[in-house]
Amino acid sequence: MPETYVVAGANLAGGTAAATLRADGFNGRLILVGEEPVAPYERPPLSKEFLRGEAPFEKALIRPPGFWEANEIECRFGSRVARIDPGSRQAILDDGEALRYDKVLVATGLRNRTLHVPGSHLPGIHLLRTVADADAIRAETAGATAVVVVGMGFIGSEVAASLRRCGLDVVAVEPLPAPCYRALGPQIGAVVAAIHADHGVKMHFGESVDAFEGNERVERVVTGSGMHIDCDAVVVGVGTTPVTDLLEGTGVHLENGIVVDEHCRASVEGIYAAGDVANHLHPLVGGHIRVEHWQNALKQGAAAAKAMLGSPDPYDEVHWFWSDQYDTNIQSAGHVSDWTNPLIRGDLETRSFVAFSLRDGRIVGAVAVNRGKDLRRSIALIKAKAVVDPAKLADPDTDIRSALATA
Amino acid sequence: MGEPVTLCPADAVADLEMKAFAVGPDHIAVARIGGELYAFDDTCTHAACSLAEGELEGVTVVCPCHMGQYDLKTGEVLDGPPPDPIKVYPVYEDDGKLMVELD
Numbered sequence: 001m002p003e004t005y006v007v008a009g010a011n012l013a014g015g016t017a018a019a020t021l022r023a024d025g026f027n028g029r030l031i032l033v034g035e036e037p038v039a040p041y042e043r044p045p046l047s048k049e050f051l052r053g054e055a056p057f058e059k060a061l062i063r064p065p066g067f068w069e070a071n072e073i074e075c076r077f078g079s080r081v082a083r084i085d086p087g088s089r090q091a092i093l094d095d096g097e098a099l100r101y102d103k104v105l106v107a108t109g110l111r112n113r114t115l116h117v118p119g120s121h122l123p124g125i126h127l128l129r130t131v132a133d134a135d136a137i138r139a140e141t142a143g144a145t146a147v148v149v150v151g152m153g154f155i156g157s158e159v160a161a162s163l164r165r166c167g168l169d170v171v172a173v174e175p176l177p178a179p180c181y182r183a184l185g186p187q188i189g190a191v192v193a194a195i196h197a198d199h200g201v202k203m204h205f206g207e208s209v210d211a212f213e214g215n216e217r218v219e220r221v222v223t224g225s226g227m228h229i230d231c232d233a234v235v236v237g238v239g240t241t242p243v244t245d246l247l248e249g250t251g252v253h254l255e256n257g258i259v260v261d262e263h264c265r266a267s268v269e270g271i272y273a274a275g276d277v278a279n280h281l282h283p284l285v286g287g288h289i290r291v292e293h294w295q296n297a298l299k300q301g302a303a304a305a306k307a308m309l310g311s312p313d314p315y316d317e318v319h320w321f322w323s324d325q326y327d328t329n330i331q332s333a334g335h336v337s338d339w340t341n342p343l344i345r346g347d348l349e350t351r352s353f354v355a356f357s358l359r360d361g362r363i364v365g366a367v368a369v370n371r372g373k374d375l376r377r378s379i380a381l382i383k384a385k386a387v388v389d390p391a392k393l394a395d396p397d398t399d400i401r402s403a404l405a406t407a
Numbered sequence: 408m409g410e411p412v413t414l415c416p417a418d419a420v421a422d423l424e425m426k427a428f429a430v431g432p433d434h435i436a437v438a439r440i441g442g443e444l445y446a447f448d449d450t451c452t453h454a455a456c457s458l459a460e461g462e463l464e465g466v467t468v469v470c471p472c473h474m475g476q477y478d479l480k481t482g483e484v485l486d487g488p489p490p491d492p493i494k495v496y497p498v499y500e501d502d503g504k505l506m507v508e509l510d
Contacts, residue, residue, distance in 0.1 A: 042488070049454075059490060294488075295474075322473050324454070329472050372471030376462045 002028035005308065006091045006099050008081035008246065009107030010034020012042055012294065013275025013301035015062050017105050020305035022071045030073050031099055033091070036130055037078035039068065044294055046134040047158035048324055052166055053138060057131055081108075083246050086268045091246075103308050106247065106258055106266070106273045107301060110240035110292060115150065119212030125234045128155055137235060144232035145169055148221045150209055152179035154323045156237035157192065161325040163235075164199050171229050172196070172203045173221065179203075180323070183332065185339020188355055188367055191348055195328050240292065242277040255279060257290045262314035264304035274304035283316045284383065285335050293321035318379050331375045334365030334382045346371060346396045353396075354378065361387040361405075377401050411506040420444075420505065425468070427459035435507055437498055438479060440466055445479040446498035446507045452484075452491040 005021060007014045010032050018032045034040065041060040049055040058065075068075050080094045084106070090098045112127040114120060126137050141147060141163060149160045152174040160170045176182070178189025179196065196203060208224035212234065221229045242257035252266050253259040258273035260266050262281045266273055275297040279290040296319055303315035320333045328351065336357040346353030354374045357365040363382050368375035377400040381388060384404070392403040414428045414437060425438040427449040436449035436459040445466070449457050456472035463469075466479045475487035482495040497508040 044488075320474070324472075329456075331472075372456075372474075373460065373462050376469055376471070376474065 003102040004029040004031070004100060006081070006101040006104045007032045007107060008084075008091060008104065009109055009275065009277075010036070010040045010075070010077055011107060011109055011275065011297065012040060012062055013109070013297040013304075014105065014107035015040025016298050016301035017107060017274060017305040017308075018073050019063060019067070019071065020302045021308065022073065024306060024309055026305075026309060028102070031076060032068070032073050033076040033079050033081050033093065033099075035078070035080045036132070038131065039063070039065065039075070039077065041131065042294065043129070046131060047128060047155050048162055050131070051134050051138060051159065051162045060131070081106075081246050083248075084250055084252075084271065086250050086252070086271060089270060101270070103270050103272065105264075105304055105308065106271065106277060107275045107297075107304075108243035108246065109276045111243050112237075113239045113241060115209055115236055115238060117209055117211050119214065119218065122212050122214050122218040123216070124214070124218040124232065125212060125236060127236055128159060137233075140233050141166065141168060146171070146231045148173060148229055148231040148234045149237070150174075150221070150234060151237040151239070152176075152196075152203065152205075153237055153239070154180055154183070156235070157196065157325055158323060159235050159237065160196060160201050161199065164201060165326070170201045171221075171231070172201055173207050173209055173223055173229070174203065174205050175208050177205050180330075183336075184330075184367055185336075185342070185355075187339070187342065187344075187348065188369070191351060191369060192325070192328075192330070195326060195351065199326055240276075242279075242290065244277065247271075256288075259288060262316070263307040263311075264300065264315060265307065272304045272308055274300040278304075280315065282319075282335070283314050284318065284385070289319075289335055291319050293319065295320045318382050320375075320379065328370060329372060330367065330369055331372055332365065332367045333375055333379045334363065336365030336367075342367075343390055343394055345374065345394050345400075354400075356393060358388070358390070361390075363388055363393075374400055409509050411501070411508050414505045414507055417500040417503050417505050423463055425459040425461075425463060427457055430507070430509060433509065435496065435509070436468075437505060437507070438463055438468065440479070444498045444500070444505070446496040447477070447479055447482060448493040448495075450493075451475055451489060452493060453487070453489040458493070 040062045081091045082094045146169040149172045157179045179192040181189045211222040252268045257279040259279045276292045299317045323330045342355040352370045354368045366378040387405045388403045389405045392398045427436045434449035438445045451470045461471040475489035476485040482492040
């Protein structure tokens with residue numbers, strides 16, 4: 001009797017997992033279920049080239065049209081796994097259909113947090129997660145002159161940059177002291193703020209939103225300190241929560257997402273998780289981490305598929321992500337929980353530098369601004385967990401690879 | 408193959424180095440790896456970054472912006488976000504100069 005595998009989540013992680021299952025020889029029934037009515041696509045362009053109208057949606061598809069059918073992957077796009085019943089090994093869809101599974105991969109990703117303030121229901125206030133969201137923002141901002149971006153995390157920062165490039169006036173409201181503050185800390189955050197200021201974004205840090213006001217639609221944002229900011233539209237990027245509802249009450253360990261071991265296995269047999277939703281025991285980090293980035297969705301999706309097929313290899317990629325804002329390329333590698341006192345290679349002022357976070361003389365994470373080659377070389381050092389020579393690391397004219405302290 | 412084009416003096420690209428050249432409207436990169444020369448499109452097919460600004464790892468070039476990886480023997484994408492391969496071109500030394508043959 002051939003086995004049935006179900007993948008819940010037709011996104012980069014889930015789609016890559018399904019493709020990997022087939023590529024690595026799974027010949028049973030394979031069902032890919034996804035809430036959006038479209039084939040799996042990559043989300044990075046949604047805040048950048050797609051939002052600016054520079055690239056068609058087709059370029060974001062993770063596989064060419066026809067791939068899924070050709071690989072006998074049953075696609076249920078526009079459908080959702082509402083719950084999983086591990087006892088009877090069934091994935092129950094939102095229309096009631098029950099899919100019996102031998103193994104199920106949960107790659108349901110995230111949903112956006114919303115602001116619960118007066119007026120948050122008004123038309124003209126947007127979140128950004130899906131291509132439909134991006135289409136709505138594009139349609140609305142085409143006729144707009146002023147947009148408020150609430151939340152200057154990576155998504156908010158990229159949206160602000162894209163809308164500036166499209167010629168709109170952008171005002172940003174952010175409760176923390178700098179853009180991308182949680183991931184980049186105060187020093188690099190200040191550099192990102194300066195880049196946005198140079199491009200004409202008006203930013204209000206340490207500022208919350210008290211209300212949205214307008215008659216038929218949003219016309220202004222009222223902030224915690226009492227500012228009234230007029231606008232034609234609003235984009236809200238205030239964080240996310242992992243989508244785990246389908247596993248509530250199943251006994252699967254849920255804590256900051258779905259807790260999985262180094263092989264992407266959840267605490268109940270036959271259930272795996274990958275991508276943004278998975279809180280993964282990372283061998284390099286020595287603890288559980290949940291990562292909401294492109295590379296992890298891609299690599300962990302593939303790793304989970306291989307684990308489902310019996311691979312003994314743990315998933316131990318060095319986490320990495322990028323953010324493009326205007327002409328600035330920001331990349332981050334490793335896992336940094338504290339950006340106090342980073343070691344800087346290069347020059348913050350000229351916006352060409354790498355910031356390293358060191359622990360016990362070893363690099364645990366690095367952020368590069370316009371220094372991608374250095375970042376690439378840093379990854380090998382993070383992976384090696386080797387003690388480094390801080391003086392060599394800090395000198396931009398010395399090859400990072402030579403910073404390995406020789407015994 | 409088109410006419411050979413002179414890019415630079417042969418010693419302008421050292422071992423384990425890359426350099427980019429403008430040839431008419433095209434941007435062509437040349438890498439020297441263990442004595443072998445490789446010529447390829449300098450522009451990454453993902454976000455148009457210059458591959459010569461990136462990293463050589465074996466006979467693979469890694470884009471500096473988003474870590475797209477290409478096999479320099481074939482131009483194939485090995486990893487990362489690039490949607491399409493890059494073109495590769497015949498390249499050789501002739502009379503102390505680096506010559507490339509574009510399509």
